[in-house]
Amino acid sequence: MIKLEHISKWVNQGNNRIFLLKDINLGIEEGEFVSIMGPSGSGKSTLLNVVGMLDTADEGSYQFYDQPVHTLKEKQRSQLYKQHIGFVFQAYHLIDELTVYENIETPLLYQDTKSSERKALVADMLDRFNIVGKKDLFPAQLSGGQQQLVGIARALIAKPKLILADEPTGNLNSKQGEEIMDIFTQLNREDGVTIIQVTHSEKNAAYSNRIIHLLDGRIEHNR
Amino acid sequence: MISNYITIAIRNIRRYGTNSFLNLAGLAIALAACLVIFLVVKHEYSFDTYHTNSERIYQVVKKEVKEGNEDFYGGIALPAKKALSNDFPTIKFTELFTSFGAQFTVLDAADQVSNKKFLEEQGVFFVEPGIADFFSFSWVEGSPEILSKPDMIALSRSKAIKYFGSESNAVGRSLLFENKIRLRVGAVFAEPPPNTDFNFQMLPSYATLESNLDLWGYEQNKESWGFSTSNHQVYALLPQSVQPEQVNKQLQDFVKKYYRPEAVGKIFHFLLPLKEIHFDTRFGNNGTHITSKSSLMTLQLIGLLILLMACINFINLSTALAVKRSKEIGIRKVMGSTRVQLRIQLLAETFLLVSFAMIIALLITWLTLPYLKYITDIQEKLPLFQSNVLLFLVIILLATVLLSGFYPALVLSRFNPVEAIKNKIHAHSIAGLSLRRVLVILQFAFAQLLVIATIIAVSQMNFIRKADLGFNKESTLLLSGNMDSTSIAKHTGFKAALQQLPEVKHISFSMDAPSSDNNWTMNFAFNQINEDLPFDTHIKMADGSYVETFGLKMAAGEFYRSEDSLRKVVINETMVKKLGLKTPEEAVGKTIRIGISEWMPIAGVVKDFKNNSLRESIKPTVLFHAPGKLGNYMAQTNIRLETSNPGQALSKIEKVWNRFYPEYAFRASFLDETINNFYQQEERLSRLYKVFAALAIVISCLGLYGLISFMAVQKTKEVGIRKVLGASVGSIVVLFSKEFTILILIAFAMAAPVAWYMMSGWLENFVFRIEIGWWIFLIAVVISLFIAWLTVGYKAISAALANPVKSLKTE
Structure with missing residues (x-):
């Protein structure tokens, strides 16, 4: 599903070139549950952004479903990830001005889904996460765990093949964190959704079936 | 979506x-x-775009070249229309005559003069039936054909109602024009819309005018090509195929054919399109404004x-x-x-x-x-x-x-x-912060330009209001009178009756007030030398009480008395200078001849007063009590009041008027208001400046607020660090205010010269005007800075008061 070859990304500071990612070679198959670990500044989030096509590498090639992402134009890339990828963030990143319902609906708006179909899909999702009663609330009126549920619901609404989660439990207490990880596991096993998460926690990493360790922009461990 | x-x-x-x-x-x-x-x-x-034929209507106007100067006239000689119709058979012409301030009196059903009389300041036109082919009318009663006969009149609907109660009642009834001519109402037409310079209200037939020309003193000008008045106008309706340029060319032959030979090359006729009449400042129009x-x-x-x-x-x-x-x-x-x-x-x-x-x-x-x-x-x-x-x-x-x-x-x-x-x-x-700065500078430059313009316009208007006109304009009432010998003959009795009123201090009869829009000039000779001077004198006809009534000051000699057996005159100081005399005293006792009058001794020299508006200079002027028929021009009654209740005085005076002149409508105005009316356009302009200056200031302050908000966001971190390092709130407010102070000063530097140039041009319109002092610019910049300060003060202070921990945390 994902094939990264010789991926490097850097910033220039004066005459020095500082590598954020250096010569990353990585393949991820459909249905995997992968954790990316490593200390702060090791390039975890950068790698996730590159995989998620929010960011581009300066060097190397990236194949997504056999499509050469590194050669695609922005519009085509956006088309690709809109269809296949859902994001979950540590800070939830819900739009404060929109209700729970509207937040979940947003990705569908950008995929030109019909209004009646949108309604059905959002209703399903609200049901699935038991947040029907909260659909008219604004993010500020929810707890962190509830906000993250909405974030996941939003990521799943467009039926993506791949979920990218950047420390999804980082702002939650352990009980809420467990719930979220259970949902991920369930998604991975029952729906066959590929999941890549960035995490600091060994406990969360244990939910996955592969862990990649990064250090200074290089893959240190890949098991 | x-x-x-x-x-x-x-x-x-x-x-x-x-x-x-x-x-x-x-x-x-x-x-x-x-x-x-x-x-x-x-x-x-x-x-005037709503007339069906508006594209094809032209006014036949006149240009006169005199000593290199071009003068333009909308009026045309009385025989012109007949000659034009004769020489341009394919073109339709119509002539009209406007009559300002005409009085109409209702004749009752028995054709007896009733008490119902009105002065019509506007909208009185003597017209031919052909007028209806030119301008679009809609006829409610009757048809324009009635205008082919003399002593007929058509009324607008509102006038029909005003005089006769309803439009259908009006037809067949009669009106008395200026107490002289009986007019029968033959037709009523719908009110003209407001967007016309031809506000047709009372339309007596042109044939009426032709048979009563002596009423205006035009009888001797009937066939004259040398005489024209702006009241008499001729319009042309061109066929589709004829271009105005062709006609203009042919009009040169027309001048050759009818005017005296020496007029050729000096007088030109041409066609002024109807759609230009409202905009061409060279000509006056019949409407309220150009x-x-x-x-x-x-x-x-x-x-x-x-x-x-x-x-x-x-x-x-x-x-x-x-x-x-x-x-x-x-x-x-x-x-x-x-x-x-x-x-x-x-x-x-x-x-x-x-x-x-x-x-x-x-x-x-x-x-x-x-x-x-x-x-x-x-x-x-x-x-x-x-x-x-x-x-x-x-x-x-x-x-x-x-x-x-x-x-x-x-x-x-x-x-x-x-x-x-x-x-x-x-x-x-x-x-784009620098772009933003440029935009704010431009906004403020524009706002300050308007502020400076406003201050200058307002000071000039104040100057005008307070200017010494050389006479007293307060508590003076002017009554318009009629210029016929019967009315004039009643003056003595009228004056005696008015003097009975305790509120009345002085009374005089004259042609006009010291300041008026009258510009009657005549040729004259001085000191028994039987040759006219190369310049004309302005004349004012007034009786001997004129000097007290208006509080004129004498520079030498004394004012003539009406009862003097020998006709004497008074001249003004400007005339003394123009005549090359060193002192006013030199003039006293010398003689003057105006036009073809006899030689008259100069009784005294009056200190200069403003003849016209302050736009114009003081003219050399001769004042005299007009003899004989000319005396009919002294029809205006000037009354100096001494009362705390002018309204009451006015009604008393009206009663006296109605006793002496029952057939004439009472028309009074206060001199100071009349004089203020000279400056209506300027007053409106200065108000317009005020409004737009205020708008521009408000909008540029909004802009400034936006800029400061933007800077506040941008400088959040800087402010945080400065505060951690120990900067005071005051020093941070200064940090912000320095920026906009500089912007406003730059804007001021741009606005000031433009404003100076623009307003000097405007002030050129006035002979009597203020100097553009440095203080005007100082006020403008202080106002701008003050208002700007108010605008940004809040934002600057709240930025300065922000907790540095919060602003630095996001990093």
Whole structure:
């Protein structure tokens, strides 16, 4: 599903070139549950952004479903990830001005889904996460765990093949964190959704079936 | 999708309340200004365009070249129409004669003079039946054919109702014109619309005029080509195939054929298109005002500038806000929104805001329109909802949305999503601070330009109001009288009766007040030398009480007395200088001959008073008590009152008037008001300046506020660090104020010379005018700085008071 070859990304500071990612070679198959670990500044989030096509590498090639992402134009890339990828963030990143319902609906708006179909899909999702009663609330009126549920619901609404989660439990207490990880596991096993998460926690990493360790922009461990 | 955009737009508008309010207020004011200007301009351009034949109607006008000067006249010689019809058989001509301030008295059913009499200041035209082929009329009763006979009159509907109660009652009844001519009402027509310079109200037939020319003293001019009056005009209706240029060429032969040989090369006739009559300042028209196209252009330019200023503010405020909204934009991008979709969303928000501003603007406009008459020449209330207004609204709405929404949408949609989500967008990433500064400088330059113009215009108007005219203009009542020997003969009795009233201090009879728009000049000779001087003298006919009534001061000798057996005159100081005499005393006792009069000794020299408005210089003037038939011109009664209740005095005087002149309508005016009326246009202009200066100041302050908000966001970190390092609140406020003080001073440097140049030109209109002192500029810059300070003070202080821990944490 994902094939990264010789991926490097850097910033220039004066005459020095500082590598954020250096010569990353990585393949991820459909249905995997992968954790990316490593200390702060090791390039975890950068790698996730590159995989998620929010960011581009300066060097190397990236194949997504056999499509050469590194050669695609922005519009085509956006088309690709809109269809296949859902994001979950540590800070939830819900739009404060929109209700729970509207937040979940947003990705569908950008995929030109019909209004009646949108309604059905959002209703399903609200049901699935038991947040029907909260659909008219604004993010500020929810707890962190509830906000993250909405974030996941939003990521799943467009039926993506791949979920990218950047420390999804980082702002939650352990009980809420467990719930979220259970949902991920369930998604991975029952729906066959590929999941890549960035995490600091060994406990969360244990939910996955592969862990990649990064250090200074290089893959240190890949098991 | 659209409904989603709208929901979000409304929520965002609410969320950023202050910002939205500023945007809304600025836009609404600017849009209202534009709308008002549009209505005014549209109205002015619509003058006399509604006539079916308006494209083919021309006025036959005259140009005279005298000693290199070109003078233009709308009036034409009395025999001109007949000659024109004869020489241009394919063209239709019609002539008309306007009569200002004519009195009409209702004759009752038994044809007896009734008490019902009115003065018609406007709208009295002696016309031919052919007039209906030129201008569009709709006839309610009768037809224009009745105008072919003498002693017939057609009335507008409102006049028919005014005189006879209803339009159907009017036909067949009679009116007495100026107590002389009986006119029978033959037709009634619908009221002309307000956008015409031909406000037809009372239309006696032209044949009536022709048989009564002696009433105006024109009998001897009937066949004269040397005489013309602006009251007598000729219009041409060209066939489709004839071009005015051809006619203009042929009109040169026309001059050769009819005028004296020496007039050839000096007198030119040409055709002035009807659509130019409202705008051509070389000629007077029959309406209330002439509007030059350049002043309409200026007005449109001001409207455009104000709208641009508001759009600039919108851009400034929106991009300043962009930083706060970057997270939302980032998330949307991650959710798969394309740039185009984001731009559409942002433009939709702008659209909503502008539409809302438009609604407020409509309300403001609707509330403003009744007050338009105080700042423009348009005296009637303009309708807000008329054709084209909707089209204008749509165009201006779209233009504003694009102008103000496009750039912010472009900037916001360009954000890198990863940075946006992580709050890494700072004001630094949004380029164009220097552009913003330039825009604010331009705004303030424009605002200060208007402020300086306003101060100068207002000071000049104050100067005019307080100027020493050389005579007393307070508590003086002027009664217009009739210039016939019977009325004049009653003067002595009338004066004696008025003197019985305790409120009346002085009474005099004269042609006009010391200051008037009268410019009667005559050739004259001085000191028994039987040759006319190379310049003409202005003349004022007045009796001996004129000097006390108006409080004129003597420089030498004394004022003549009416009862003097020997006719004497008084001259003014300017005349003394023009005659080359060293002192006024030298003039006293010398003689003067005016026109073909006998030689008259100079009794005294009066100190200079202003003959006309302060736009004009003081003219060499001779005052004398007119003898014989000329004495009929001294028909105006001047009454100096001494009372605390002028209203009561007025009604007493009216009673006396009605006893002596029952057949004449009582027409009184106070001298100071008459004089103020000289400056109506200037008064309105200075009010117009005030309004637009205030608008420009408000809008540029909104702009300044936007800029300071933007800077506050941008400098959050700097301020935080400075505070941690120990900076005081005061020093940080100074940090902000230094910036805008410099901007305003730069703007001032740009505005001051332009304003000086512009207003010097305007002041040139006045012979008597103020100097543009440095203090005017000082006031302007102090006002701007003060208002700017008020605007940014709050923002600067709140930025300075912010907790540094908070502002630094985001890093």
